[in-house]
Amino acid sequence: MEQSNKAHRKTKEKNTAKKKLHTQGHNAKAFAVSAPGKMARQMQRSSDVNERKLHVPMVDRTPDDDPPPVVVAVVGPPGTGKSTLIKSLIRRLTKTTLTDINGPITVVSGKHRRLTFIECPADDLNSMVDVAKIADLVLLLMDGNFGFEMETMEFLNIAQTHGMPRVLGVTTHLDLFKSQSTLRTSKKRLKHRFWTEVYQGAKLFYLSGVINGRYPDREILNLSRFISVMKFRPLKWRNEHPYMLADRITDLTHPEKINREGKQIDRKVALYGYLHGTALPSIPGTKVHIAGVGDFPISQVEKLPDPCPTPGYQQKLDDYEREKMKEEGSTATVTRKRRQRLDDKDKLIYAPMSDVGGILMDKDAVYINVGKRNEDQSFVPGQEKGEGEKLVTNLQSVDKSIAENFEGVGIQLFSNGTELHSVEPEDNIEDEEQEEGGDKGRESMRNPRVYGKSVQEADDDVDLDAIPSDDEQNYEDVEPEMVKVDFGKQHSNRGNASAETDSEFELSDNDEDGWEAAAAGKLNANKTKRRRKWDIGKLIYMNNIEPVDCIKRWNGEEEEDEEESDIENDKSDFFTKKAGTTDNEKESFNDLEKFVSYFEKMEKLVEKWKSFDSINDRFLGASMRSRGNDTGDDSNEDEVFGDFEDLEDESNDADKRESKQDEDDEANQSDDSFADFDEEEKKDMTMDEERELNAAKKEKYRKQFEIEEGENFKEDDPDNEYDTWYELQKAKMAKQLEINKTELDDMTAEQRQKIEGYKAGSYVRIVFDDIPMEFIENFDPRFPIIMGGLLPTELKFGIVKGRLRRHRWHKKILKTNDPLVVSLGWRRFQTLPIYTTTDSRTRTKMLKYTPEHTFCNASFYGPLCSPNTPFCGVQIVANSDTGGGFRIAATGVVEELDVDTEIVKKLKLIGYPYKIFKNTAFIKDMFSSAMEVARFEGAQIKTVSGIRGEIKRALSKPEGHFRATFEDKILMSDTVILRSWYPVRIKRFYNPVTSLLLEKKTEWKGVRLTGKIRADLNIETPSNPDSAYSKVERVERHFNGLKIPKAIQRDLPFKSQIHQMKPQKKKTYMAKRAVVMGGEEKKARAFMQKVLTISRAKDEKRKSKKADQRKERLKRLAKTEEAKLSKDKEKKQEYFAKNGRKRSSNVEDSRSSKRR
Amino acid sequence: MSSNNKKSPYVTFQGSQNFRLRVVLSTLSGKPIKIEKIRSADLNPGLKDYEISFLRLIESVTNGSQIEISYTGTTVIYRPGIIVGGSHTHNCPSSKPVGYFVEPLLYLAPFSKKKFSIVLRGITSSHNDAGVEAIKWGLLPILEKFGVRECALHTLKRGSPPLGGGEVHLVVDTLIAQPITIHELERPMISAIKGVAYSTRVSPSLVNRMIDGAKKVLRNVGCEVNITADVWRGENSGKSPGWGITLIGETKKGWCYFAESIGDSGVIPEDVGEMVAYHLLEEIESSGVIGRTQLPLAITFMVIGKEDIGRLRISKNEIDERFIILLRDIKKIFGTEVLLREINDGSNHDDDYIVTVKGNGFTNANKKIA
Known part of the structure; x- marks a missing residue:
């Protein structure tokens, strides 16, 4: 039995990371980008996204510290x-x-x-x-x-x-x-x-x-x-632009004046609010626009303490004071804990027009709500928790009524003499205040300067109605009389004493005599204790001192006593000045008309410029040279370079030289011209000192290099630290802002006010002198009051040309010269625009109506506004006239300003020929006199069929007829057209929308639209029957064939020969044969014909019947459709009557029922 | 504080001084002005012919300006229109050289609707007014510093007094919205001295003698001195013989100082050269960043700049009567004040001042967009 072994299994190829890179013969590592298309797309996408994020770099002028709300x-x-x-x-x-x-x-x-x-x-x-x-x-x-x-x-x-x-x-x-x-x-x-x-x-x-x-x-x-x-x-x-949303208004008109002259007189009105945007210039008489009222010059601006300060700003103030206290050596420092969340105490609210914070400002009265906002008792005399409360308790204790107080204040505002008597109580008050300050550390430090108050500021004292209505923000303890003055000192405490005394002096150039006397008196009083060091900055703007005297005083060329007498004379100077100024031409060097400036006499100059020591440092080469001379070496440029190399060496191998300094020194610098000098110095220097010296030297050379190279190290340098243009711009802006900030911070408060103006974020009171009484009488706090600053251009009037488009949701196209309410800049005004287009930039052509879907140009008369300002237009602003449609009629942007424009409209003059020669024709009915013809001699004319011609000369006999030539013979049936351009004048109509002056503010009605006038007067829209479109009916014209005489034909060249086939002489095959039908065939034909005739008649009958039926059916269908529609409409009406009534008077009822 | 009286819509001035500057400032600000008592006590009262000519020129480069001159010519009411520019030719009267007319145009040209291209015919040099070279090398660089890059004054023909016959072409191609805010707190270093010595209808040797005279003085000054000889011949050299020299101290930063003069009959050319060289040295010594003659232009451009703070270093010598008059006029029309601040930076020009100006936010509203 054979051993059964497991079959050999090959080791699986592990798919390692390394292997993965090699797939299918592709080595990923060998190529940086595996999918170039994808990567390109990705890059494109990401840069797209980045680009979209960019905006045009713009400076943000809102102040960082304490921005406006x-x-x-x-x-x-x-x-x-x-x-x-x-x-x-x-x-x-x-x-x-x-x-x-x-x-x-x-x-x-x-x-x-x-x-x-x-x-x-x-x-x-x-x-x-x-x-x-x-x-x-x-x-x-x-x-x-x-x-x-x-x-x-x-x-x-x-x-x-x-x-x-x-x-x-x-x-x-x-x-x-x-x-x-x-x-x-x-x-x-x-x-x-x-x-x-x-x-x-x-x-x-x-x-x-x-x-x-x-x-x-x-x-x-x-x-x-x-x-x-x-x-x-x-x-x-x-x-x-500076702008302000007024959160409070007061009528400062003297009640007596209203009584005396009736309430129709223009009012003196103060608007209060936070400034936004750029700084409001502190130049008196600056014009601003109050939306819905009009343009008015500011008669007075005053910065008030912030009624609603942010905790951050308060903390900063506290810190500032603590610093000051430390400087003065006071130990009583109360460190306030920095909190993460707002304290309840800091959650301020300021709403003078609504009843909040216990005070409700009405038009003519102030109601104080003694609520229970805080747990502990308020309005206890002596333990007030803020200015507001104190005010109330004061009022309770004071025997004068508010009205009386108010009157007194009014007097103070109007007459000039009162400024002086107001000074005294003020001093008292501040004395008292200082005494009280003892127990409350901080307050006393906030008002350190008591006597430094300038006359100007005393003038600006705020009256009773300027009480800050917030009861929590101001912790200063004030005595009853304090009410009048506590605003002024807030900004007085920064100015330094010397500056203020100067400013007193400066006041003498004011035009009022009272001032004059006051300031002069003050000066005399001050004279003895002040060592006069003239400030050129002040002197320059003292108009009562002649420029020559300014310079003299500044240089201290005048003797002391003379100077004093001068000052005493200033007043008289001031009065006599007007006569004096005219004769100024004598001093020709005082006149900028003379270009060449004053130089000393030649002899003096020669004497003076024996040597150039005084200006040696102004020349690039010279400074080096002189230094070279100092060291006793020959002065050439090479030497400088020698220095450079040496320096590099030293700094680079500083430590290397540490070990073998002596030999190196000998070896390195033997050929250097600088050597001995350096060595001498080095003898008694430590390593650090030496390094320092080297660094200083290096820095010096770097600077020298920079100076010599000019601006190359600056922004234009392509390898600066900023990658993109955008970043560079941003950085530039940031830097400029930084400069602004530091420069302004360095100025005294007074200077700053003058140069910067009232910056955004400050709470100001702006007084206007002549505001129409309706503004006050019909004041409704629901409607915002907006004050916008105006740039110089915006004060001028002219033609504004812009690109404009009818809003696609507005139902109708706009008609030229139909009134349009334009909102441009701060203003809203009605004007009569003319819509135009350009004929390939050769002329501006009037359009009767705005085009349906594209931009056209619009020109209208109105206040100018710099190009690129967008605007929008509405036709009707009155609520009662609007029909529920979309009201914005047009939007556009200003393109160009001008004082007048050339707009033309096309005028076609039509005439008819009454006698035609070859290319000449006599034309009638175009003009009515020879003079008119003379005006148009040489003008291009054209017939309807397109034959061009020219007006030649008027005919003597029938008045207004003329002779014209054409490029071809015209027909009697032709109409001759002269196309001319007729100038259109823009109507100088400007009607500001003064909606805030109305009692019903939503019902401002300006000039009616043309259509509205026609409707009101029942005039039919005029229509020219010629302009109406009708079906063109053309009679077919038959022309006789062209016959060319034999003689001519013969002479024509071969190419132009008329080739005509001869008529056929032989008969054709078909023509030769005649077809004759047989009997049977003939019968069949006749029969077929009959049958067909019958069937055709039948068809006809059927068809007409069917058409009738169809008509009936359509009628029926239309009827049912109509019924259905009306039913639907009814249903809809019913539904919306039930469910959709949002604006009915019983809104609340319907809503509550809905909710259930 | 004339703007206080609400009755008059004009800013009112008296006397004939600063005539051009006042008209120019009024045009820039758009405020109408009234100039009263012009040489009213004079034997020959009222406006001079060149002043009328100047008003005509202003009228031609503006659109919609109205000028009312009283019967005696002692009162002028000027209601400015819009600066339009364009191409014009102006024939200057023989009483004033073209410099008199070119100088005020430099204030207006960058803020116009169209580019300026104005040919002025007349005398090109004189003792009291700006010569062509002075404007070209002394004032145009100042404009360039404020952002007006493409401006040039071409001398087509020279015309020496008294008969003139010169022709210059002023081209200002840069239209800017507002001038650049500048900060120049250091005295710039002079890198080279340049110059032009010219002559019309006289022997060229005069020119070389002038150059020699100037070079003799400036030999030891320590920087390169390069004076060009500019001899005009033929029909381009005007109707009268004349000669003059202009020297300019150039800095690498773009600022420059200059001095100029012309020769009269009976004056030794070497003396004129020397005098101008001394004047230049004097000017350099007494100037901060810019020279006295350039000051009105620079200050005006700083005033009509962006709403930022610009700074310029001037020397104490520059605060003279003319400076005060300038500032007062500016204040009267624009309402802007400048602040002078002493420098204590330990340098060897301790008595220098820094002029601090906050621009008034002027913008060129005349220019068409797109």
């Missing part, structure tokens, strides 16, 4: 729960329950972030436009049951034209869905629709039902977290 606008159709959302968020952020939302509400939401909530009135297009311009974040509310409504869409489109803020969708009323599945599908549908509107992946929040008048806490918490971490990109327009 983020404007969160809550927008949505009526009844979607906007107020509820704001209430819920406010409740979540500040633990305050609002009963009423009026105007902006500012709350602290984080250590460095504040939010300003505004509710956009749902039924007002104007407010929607304004809100879209200033909102940083939009909470777009929509009813989950209805999805996107007209208002939502309109708002999104408006926002898009004005630089798209961040948009968060919030869906409400989701509790009304009965089944989960429909809820889910509708959520999904909404989400996708939202994505197409905003961007793919935009966040949409879902809020379910309302509990206790609020949305569920968890959902609100999520939303508020989302808001508080949100980042914002700078938007171009807002990055170039």
Whole structure:
């Protein structure tokens, strides 16, 4: 028996990693890229994604420290729960329950972030436009049951034209869905629709039902977290303009004046709010636009203490003060713990127009709500917890009424004399304040300077109604009278004493006499104690001092006593100046008209420039040379290079030389010109010192090299540290911002104010002098008040040319010269645009209507706005006139500004020939006089059939007839056309939408549309019968055959010979034969004919019957269809009457019934 | 603070000084100005012919500007329009050289709608106004530093006073939205001294003598001195004999200093050369980053820059009456103040100042997009 062995099994080839690389003869390792196509695609994709992330680098001008609050606008159709959302968020952020939302509400939401909530009135297009311009974040509310409504869409489109803020969708009323599945599908549908509107992946929040008048806490918490971490990109327009959302207004007009002159007078109005955007220039008389009111010059701006400071900023202030205290040697340092989350104390809310924080600002009164917000007792005299409370207790103790106080304040604002008497109480107050400061360490340090208050600031004293209405933010203890002054000093405490005394002096150039006297008096008082060192920066802008004197004083060329007398004379100087300035031409070197500047006499110059020592360091070569001379060597360039090499050597082999320094020195530097000198120095130096010296030297040479090479080491260098242009730009911007910051920080507060202006984030009060009374009388806090700064260009008026497109959702095309309300920049105005197109860039041709689906150009008169600014237009803003359609009529962008334009429209003049010669014809009916013809002599004309010609000369006899020549003979039936271009003038019509002046703000009506006027006046739309389209009926024309005379034919060249076949002479085969039918055949034929005739008649009959039947049937069908449609409509109406009435007056009722 | 009085829509100036600058600033800012009492006390009151000519030039390069001149010519109201530019030819009166007209155009040209291409005919050099070389080598580099790269002044014909007959062509092809914000905190080092000595209708030896004179002074200055002789002959050399020299101290950073002068009859060419050389040295000594004559241009461009802070080092000598007048006019029209800050960096120019300017956010709105 043979042993049965297991068959040999070959060892399986293990599929190792190494083997895997070698599959099917392909060595993966041998090729870097295995699938080049795939890799290319991948790379393309990734770079695509990266590129898409890039935006045009833009400087973000919002200050890092203490930025303005983020404007969160809550927008949505009526009844979607906007107020509820704001209430819920406010409740979540500040633990305050609002009963009423009026105007902006500012709350602290984080250590460095504040939010300003505004509710956009749902039924007002104007407010929607304004809100879209200033909102940083939009909470777009929509009813989950209805999805996107007209208002939502309109708002999104408006926002898009004005630089798209961040948009968060919030869906409400989701509790009304009965089944989960429909809820889910509708959520999904909404989400996708939202994505197409905003961007793919935009966040949409879902809020379910309302509990206790609020949305569920968890959902609100999520939303508020989302808001508080949100980042914002700078938007171009807002990055170039200062703007402010007014959260408070006061009428400062003197009541007496209103009494005296009637309430129709223009009002002096103060707007309060946080500044956003760029810094508001502090130049008096700067014009700004108040949306819905108009353009007004600012008469006064004043920075107020922040009513709602962030904890981060407060902490910074505290730190700053602590530092100062340390410097001054005070030991009382109270270290505050840094917290991770907001203290309840820090959760501030500031909403002067709503009743919050106990104070409700009404138009003419202040109501103080003595609520029980904090557990411990409030409003106890002497133990107030903040300024607000103190104010109340003060008011209780004061015997004057608010009205009286108010009056006194008004006087102070108006007359100039009062500034002086206000100085004294102020001093007292601050004295007292200092005394009190003893027990509360911090406050006293915050106001260290008492007497340094400048006159200017005293002037700016705030009146009673400027009391900060928040009761928690200001811990300063103030005495009753303090009320008037406590704003001024906040910014006075940074300026230094000397600067302020100077500023007093500077005031003397102000135009008011009162000032003059005051300042002069002050100066005299100060004179003795001040050693005058003139600051050139101040001197330059003192207009009452002649430039020559400025320089003299600055150089101290004037004697002391002379100077003093000068100052005393300043006042008189000021008055006599006007006469004096005119004769300035004498000093020709003071005039910039003269280009060549002043030089000394030749002799002096020769004397002076014996040697160039004073400017030796200004020449690249010279400095080296002089140094070379110092060392006693011959001065040439080689030597410098020798230095270089030497230096390299030294630094490189520093340690090598450590061992054998002596020999090396000898060997290395024997040929070096520098040798002895170096060696001498080295003798008594340690290693470190030597290294230091070398490093310094190296640095020096590096610098020298850089200087000599110019800018090569700078940004233009292709191998700088930044990979891309984008990064480089970013870095440049960051650097510039850094420079701005450091430079501005170095300035004194006063200088900074002058140079920078009021920066974004500061809470300011802006006073306007002549605001129409309707603004105050018809003030409604629901409608946002927006103040936007204007650049110089925007103050000018002219023709704005832009590219414009009718919005595809707007139902009608737009008509030229039909009024359009344009929202451009901050402004909203009605204007009469002319739509144009260009004929291959040769002329701008007017269009009667906008094209259906493409862009056209539009030119309109209005305030100029720099190119690339987008705008949108609506036809009607009044709610009563809108018919529920989509209101955004057009969107566009400004392309060019001009003062006038040439727009033409085509004008065709038509004439008829009445006498025709060969190529000449007499044309009638085109002109009515010879003069007109003369104007058009030489003009191109054309017949309808396309024969071109030219006008030659007017005929003498029938007036207006002329002779014309053509390229060919024309026919009497031809029509001659002269195409000409007629200039169209743009109507200079600008009608700002002053909606805020109306009592019913949603009902602003401007110039009516053409169609509306026709409808109102019952005028039929004119129609030219010639313009109407009708069927073209052409009579077939028969032409006789071409006959060429024999003689001509004979002379024609062979090629052009007319080849004609001769007529056939022989008969054809068929023609030769005649067919004769036989008897039987004939009969059959006749029979067949009869039969066929009968059958044809039958068919005819059947057909006509069938057609009748068919007609009947169609009629029947149409009837049933109609019945069905009407039934459907009825059903629909019934359904929506029952279920879809969202905007009826009984919203609440219907909703509550729905919920059940 | 004339802008305070709301009654007048104009910024009001008095006197004839800074006439061109005021008109230019007004055009840039768009604010209408009123200049009163122009030589009202003079025997020959009112605007001079060259000033009227200048206003005509401004009118031709702008669109929609309105100029009202009172009957006596002592009051001018100027309502600026839009800077348009384009191609124009301007015949300058014999009382002022072309430099008088080119200089203000340099302020406007980069901010126009179309490219500037202006031919000016007249005298090309004089004692008191900018010569062609001074503009070409002294002012255009300043423009370049502010981002106006493509600008050139071509001398087509030279025309010496009194008869002139010269022709220059100003071409500015760069249209910028706003000038670059500059930071120049160090005095730049002069790398070379260049110069042009020219003559029209006189012997070429005069030119060489001028060069010799200048070189004699600058021999020991320690850097390369390179003066070109530029002798004009034939019909391109104008109607009158004349000669002059312009010296430029060049730096590698692009800044420059210059001095120029022209010769009169009876003056020794060597003396003119020497004088200009001394003037150049004087100018170098008394200037920070830029010379006194370049200062108005630079400061104006800094003021109309981006809303960033720009810095420029000037020397104490540069703060003179003209500087103060300049700053006051700027403040009156733009409302912008500059800050002068002393340097204490321990260098040997301790009395230098840094001019700190925050640009007012001006942008060239005239230019068409796309």
